[in-house]
Amino acid sequence: MLEQDRTQRGGVRAQRGVTLVELAIGLAIVGVLLALALPNFTIFLQNSQIKNAAETTLSGLTLAKTEAVRRNVTMRFQLMTAVTDACAASTTALNWVVSRDDAAGLCATPPSEDTAPRIVQVKSAQEGSSNVTVTTTGGSLVVFNALGRPTAAGITAIDLRNPTGGACEHEDASGTMRCLRVEVSTGGAIRMCDPKVTAATDPRRCS
DSSP states (O other): OHHHHHHHHHTOOOOOOOOHHHHHHHHHHHHHHHHHHHHHHHHHHHHHHHHHHHHHHHHHHHHHHHHHHHHTSOEEEEEESOSSTTOOBOSSOOEEEEESSOOTTOTTSOOOSSSTTOEEEEEOTTTTOTTOEEEEESOSEEEEOTTSSBOSSOOOEEEEEOGGGOSBTTTOTTOOBOOEEEEEOTTOOEEEEBTTOOOTTOTTBOO
């Protein structure tokens, strides 16, 4: 009672620290919550890599088309095995080059208006999406003419997935990867779509 009176008169409430038992219980609860959340967070990160890679691929194709129209020339979008001078055409790698001429063996050449292969931009698969792989339909190349249309048979679709995360949702009922696709139409339209979407009226649906 005397101690309580002194505490009240001094305007200070007595405080006590956290006991070792309470700290251990708190850490255990945090550990359980992290264990429950980690798988979902991992899937989220893996799906984010797919989306980022798809958006980057979409921007590369759009750049090639835009530059072809702006310069009134043909412009190439090529998927390459690397971005060094050892590069070669690929249908499974995510590195890409936008250029006027064939960039095979010349991917490390600085962007230039005059020096072959007259590169506009180069993008490495290591830039944030190293775990993502691609599969193309129509080869490793698309060439846009001055009207922004593909000049000949070339890439019509690029499917992107993250194999470290397992199967794609649209291919396996137990899949966890939300795999995406980038399409190039014969008229030159470029879009990103979701193979899992099947509703005909949904704009995310692939062709």
